Amino acid sequence: SQQGEEDPQALSIQEGENATMNCSYKTSINNLQWYRQNSGRGLVHLILIRSNEREKHSGRLRVTLDTSKKSSSLLITASRAADTASYFCATETGGFKTIFGAGTRLFVKA
Amino acid sequence: DVKVTQSSRYLVKRTGEKVFLECVQDMDHENMFWYRQDPGLGLRLIYFSYDVKMKEKGDIPEGYSVSREKKERFSLILESASTNQTSMYLCASSIAGQGNTGELFFGEGSRLTVL
Numbered sequence: 138s139q140q141g142e143e144d145p146q147a148l149s150i151q152e153g154e155n156a157t158m159n160c161s162y163k164t165s166i167n168n169l170q171w172y173r174q175n176s177g178r179g180l181v182h183l184i185l186i187r188s189n190e191r192e193k194h195s196g197r198l199r200v201t202l203d204t205s206k207k208s209s210s211l212l213i214t215a216s217r218a219a220d221t222a223s224y225f226c227a228t229e230t231g232g233f234k235t236i237f238g239a240g241t242r243l244f245v246k247a
Numbered sequence: 248d249v250k251v252t253q254s255s256r257y258l259v260k261r262t263g264e265k266v267f268l269e270c271v272q273d274m275d276h277e278n279m280f281w282y283r284q285d286p287g288l289g290l291r292l293i294y295f296s297y298d299v300k301m302k303e304k305g306d307i308p309e310g311y312s313v314s315r316e317k318k319e320r321f322s323l324i325l326e327s328a329s330t331n332q333t334s335m336y337l338c339a340s341s342i343a344g345q346g347n348t349g350e351l352f353f354g355e356g357s358r359l360t361v362l
Contacts, residue, residue, distance in 0.1 A: 141289075167347055179251075179337055179353035180290075225289065227351075233278065233297060234305075235348040237290040 141169075141226045141238035149244045156213040158241040160226030161206075169202055170227045171211050174240070180225065183211075218247040250274070253338050253354035260361050266325040268357050270338030277341075278348065279321035281305075281313060284335040284356075293336075296321055328361045335359075 144159045160169070168187045172180040186193045186202045186209070193200045199212040213220055223240040230236070254269040272279065278297050282290040282305075292305030294313040302313050310332060314322045321340075325332055335358050339351040 170350070172351075172353075177356070177358075179355045180339075180351070182350045182352070185350060227290075229348055231347060233280075233295050233303065233348050234292070235351065236292075237282075239287055239289040 141228050141236060143224070143226055143238045143241040145241060146239070147242040147244070149246065150216060152216060152218055152245055152247050154216055156216050156220070156243055156245070158211045158224050158226075158243070160209045160211070160238060162209075162226075162228045163207065164228075164230060166204075166228045167231055168229045169200075169209050170229070170235070171198075171200060171209075172225045172227060172237075174223045174225065176222075183224075213243075216243075216245045218245050221245045251338055251340055251352050251354040253336075253357045255357050256355060258357060258359045260328050260359065262329060262361055264328050264361075266328050266359065266361075268323040268325075268336055268338075268359070270321045270323070270354055271319050272321075272338075272340040272352070273319065274340060274342075274352065275318065276352070277318070279315065280339045280341075280348075280351065281311075281321065281323045282337045282339065283307070284337055290337065293323065325359075328359075330361050333359060333361045 141162045170185045171183040174180045197214045225240045227237045251272045280295040281293040296315040312324045338354040341349045
């Protein structure tokens with residue numbers, strides 16, 4: 138069974154709007170990461186948040202982590218057409234196991 | 248710039264053929280991983296290696312084997328390809344970190360079709 142599940146599965150917004158994607162997981166984690174994947178390409182690491190952190194920023198990205206609810210959110214502010222991609226959360230529980238969710242497909246309309 | 252290179256972006260093989268997928272990283276990373284990606288299932292770990300000549304099974308190792316003779320190279324082998332192994336295969340590497348994977352650096356992927 139999947140550890141991380143993203144919500145929504147797909148999201149379509151206008152350029153300039155904010156995009157929020159959520160991730161829920163089932164067991165305790167060491168850290169949670171977000172990755173981006175352009176169609177047909179490999180994944181690119183966006184941000185890592187440790188289990189003892191609650192919020193992290195990187196450029197237009199803001200990630201929150203609520204370990205009591207076992208959930209995380211990724212906010213992309215002022216989205217651009219180039220942000221169109223699939224976004225995956227990945228939870229690390231130790232033992233070299235990083236478990237990926239099925240992803241959220243984001244489409245940003247110009 | 249960090250780089251993980253997968254030798255083949257697209258492959259078409261026949262059922263029963265032996266298939267080699269090669270991955271090379273130039274970052275001197277200890278850890279290397281093979282995932283497969285299928286629609287709706289996310290990425291699933293096939294095998295990983297945390298050192299030269301070391302290998303560990305991931306979540307779906309059946310039908311696959313791996314080889315890591317040199318630190319920079321991690322090969323995935325399908326001994327006898329089957330149609331249910333049609334998938335996107337992604338190689339990744341990361342720096343050693345006390346049993347944690349940490350940030351993964353991915354290759355561009357190898358899309359394998361088995362007829």
